[in-house]
Amino acid sequence: MFTDKYMESNILVIYTGGTIGMIQDPATGALTPFNFDALYKHIPILQNFNCRIDSYCFDPLIDSSNMNPSFWIKLAKVIEENYEKYDGFVVLHGTDTMAYTASVLSFMLENLNKPVVFTGSQLPMGVLxxxxxxxxxNAIEIAAARAEDTPIVPEVSICFENRLMRGNRTNKFNAENFNAFLSGNYPLLAQVGVHIRxxxxxxxxxxFRKLKVHLNLDPNVAILKLFPGITENVVRSILNIPGLKALILETYGAGNAPTDAWFLKALSDGIAGGITIFNVTQCKGGSVEMGKYETxxxxxxxxxxxxxxxxxxxxVAKTMYLLGEGFSGGQLSQMLQTPLRGELTID
Structure with missing residues (x-):
């Protein structure tokens, strides 16, 4: 029988940086990093959980706008080194790139059988x-939740504004509202109300296989977002980036793009030169359906x-991961279209 009880769990809170970990200094009024050694003092209600909460803070902390593959590798190593000691992990992260980090961690942590719950905030912890x-x-409770001694959510997720979403299905769509994240193509994993459903x-x-952590990421990836009036110079300048191995092509609607001869020739030349071009939609919901329209x-x-x-x-995350694993050409294309961590749906 399923239950959302959090009995005798050990949770590691990993603070990477970001708004959620800031608190107002009573003397100066300035925002300073939260002291996680005094976690129970700041949030005494946590003592009502029947679990032990430890913390790990990165030094130096990193603003999420400065997030990069080398930091993702450090984060994956922290989880790997502490994996057998804890029943779940809560990662506190800035919101701007949280969806990127949650996505790449889902690929780096193969055979993940414990919760890794990302959360953050739009306002600092020390603000009223x-x-x-x-x-x-909410993130602590979800990370600690078990049913018959098995974690209820053994995957990388994002917990934000009473909603739990698969990490590699999310994007930040609002910079102001508390409801900042969207999972446009996949149902919520849980909703938090009086009960967590x-x-x-x-x-x-x-x-129940042994965790396998992948630490090789290849950042030779670029994004090209199409817009009306895009020029050949812009497209070719991106495709001619030295060392570029893959291009994420953000197309219109269901995967549509201009049919101009120069545009198709530029893409074709890039592919002939060894660049894999991955077609994703600019829309927050919906799917690329190659061949649905003439475009x-x-x-x-x-x-x-x-x-x-x-x-x-x-x-972006999946492409960096697969390139880091040595995939290229037809193999890379095949793996990009294969669901690995629940990141895409094939009809």
Whole structure:
């Protein structure tokens, strides 16, 4: 029988930086990093949980706008080194690039059988109307939740504004509202109200295999967002970046793009030169359907890879991961279209 009880769990809170970890200094009024050694003093309600909460703070902390693959590797190593000591992990992270980090961690942590819950806030923890306190408490409860001694959400997720989403299905869509994240193509994993209602049918099941952490990421990836009036110089300048191995092509609607001869020739030349082009939609919901309209038929004919309903954030993360694992050419294209961590749906 499923239960959302958090009995005798050990949780590691990992603070990377970001708004949620800031608190107002009573003397100066300035915002300073939260002292996680005094966690129970700042949030005494946490003592009501029947679990031990430890913390790990990166030094130096990093603003999420400065997030990069080398930091993702450090974060994955922290989880790897502490994996057997804890039942779940809560990662406090700035909101701007949280969807990228949650996506890439989902690929780096193969055979993940424990919760890794990302959360953050729009207002600092030390501000009166902060959303950070509730986000943090909810994330702790979800990371600690077990059913018959098995974690209820054994995957990388984002907990924000009373909603739990698969990490590699999200994007930040609002810079001001507390409801800042969207999972446009995948149902919520849970909703938090009086009770936490888990959507068990949508949560990845544990496979009980040994965790395998992948630490090789190849950042030779670029994003090209199409817009009306885009010029040949712009397209070719991106495709001619030295060392570029893959291009995330953000197309219109269901994967549509201009049919101008110069545009198709530029993409075709890039593919012939060894660049994999991954077609994702600019829309926050919906899927790339190569060949549905005439404007996408020719993309498929020259070898552009359709991304189905994957997000741009997840497409970037997955491509860096697969390139780091040594995939290229046809193998890379095949793996990009294969669901690995629940990141895309193939009809």
């Amino acid at each position: 109307r902060t959303d950070g306190r509730e986000n943090f408490i 888990y959507n068990h049918q949508h949560i990845l099941k544990p496979n 996408s038929v020719q993309l498929g004919s020259i070898g552009v890879v359709g991304g189905y309903d994957i997000t741009t954030e997840s497409a």
